[in-house]
Amino acid sequence: MSKATKRKHVTKEVLDDYVLPEGDKQVVKVLASRGNNLHEVETAEHDTYLVSMPTKYRKNVWIKRGDFVLVQPIEEGDKVKAEIIHILYKDQIRYIQQEGLWPATFASANHVTEETIPSDMLPPSDEDSDDEEPDLMMVNPNRRQVEFEESSTDEDSDNT
Template identity: 35%
Template sequence: MSRRQKSARQLLYNTPYPTPEEKIARVLGGRGKHLYEIQLIDGTSTLATLPPRFRNVVWVKRGGYVIVLPVEGENKIGAEIVHVLLNEHIKQLRAESIWPKEFDSSQEATKEEPRISEGADEEDDIFINDNRVTVEESSPEEDEDEDD
């Protein structure tokens, strides 16, 4: 079995539990060269690297969660990603009360209530794509007025 297959099976079939030195973090965005900006539970942000065994096996999305191992030193990189958490893993960690409360409250704050328009035209709710040229259609009555 190749290294890629072992990493994929480990990711999909094993529920990861953070050890005392590991921490759960939220991914704020990718910075290139397998570096990701992460936010720790205490609110600090740092760079984390994705080890070669996970590259081309799993993709880390912005807003996703990872388990990281903090790295000591004066580098810009403050942690190494040990495991990428999928939705099934997060549900399991919440069920076992391992999931940090800080990430639950911030996730609820970002959810928006669906917008209900009362008495407004449906045309107001239609998305307007600014990347396309808009063409105004004219009615046949306006065309006759222009000819006169």
Template identity: 35%
Template sequence: MGRKQTTQHVLEELPVPGDGQCVAKVVENRGGGNYVVQVPAEVNWTDEPTLLVSLPSKFRKLIWVKRGSFVIIQREEGKTKIAGEIVHVLFLDHIKHLKAQGIWPAEFEPNPPSAKDGESDESQSDDEENDDDLFVNPNRQYDEDDDDDDDE
């Protein structure tokens, strides 16, 4: 698969973890295409909650994986230090798809669902439509008084 086809495959496909695969959260970049990932508690691969996995060379200069990203990993037996390989890097659309399928681990939910008496399903849907996912440039200064000048 060429570079263009790999990019299309990563961006357009909606992956689902298969046998020997699970969703994991990137905790640390060790360099050389190796990452430490946090595995959900429900996955009983090892006693430790973190694993060292590698990113295949076909993705290395194509996709950037940073701390806090979510990936799908494939468990590999027989290797000593590297416990698996990153099969797919998940973007927001992929995460929404996995949540809709009911596959997303509850451990990785930002705000675990709590059963409050006064809370309704409408307030939860309003939270999903929030614009918190939008990028804010930290290098630009925003003047908070801009809105007040319009009222005068």
């Protein structure tokens, strides 16, 4: 099988298969990549350990910090305790949530609420506006805010 054909089949399998965490399989959150196809993950009970990525996914599918994966424990090895069996995307996560098998500690991880956004990043409310146009631009917290004042003395000196 050529590399392109293999990539096509692996990508289709990852995106189209909807699996549930049954038996000893569990949903974990990726914390960091540790190299050599090893990833540090956190379980719903806040335990952290290393998992390995199987050969079929290597160089075909990428995962990053914050992604959710389905793992199955392995007996051999002291540091690497599980192997990734499925990478979960948004629709697959939604399917697991509908089935009621999503861990409660991860329930709020994929929903951004206004409580998690700093107040200076939110658009201005209608109560604060005094018949002015609302500022639709978000405030960049990494920049210092500089405000300019319009003065009528500059305009008067230019006209004379």
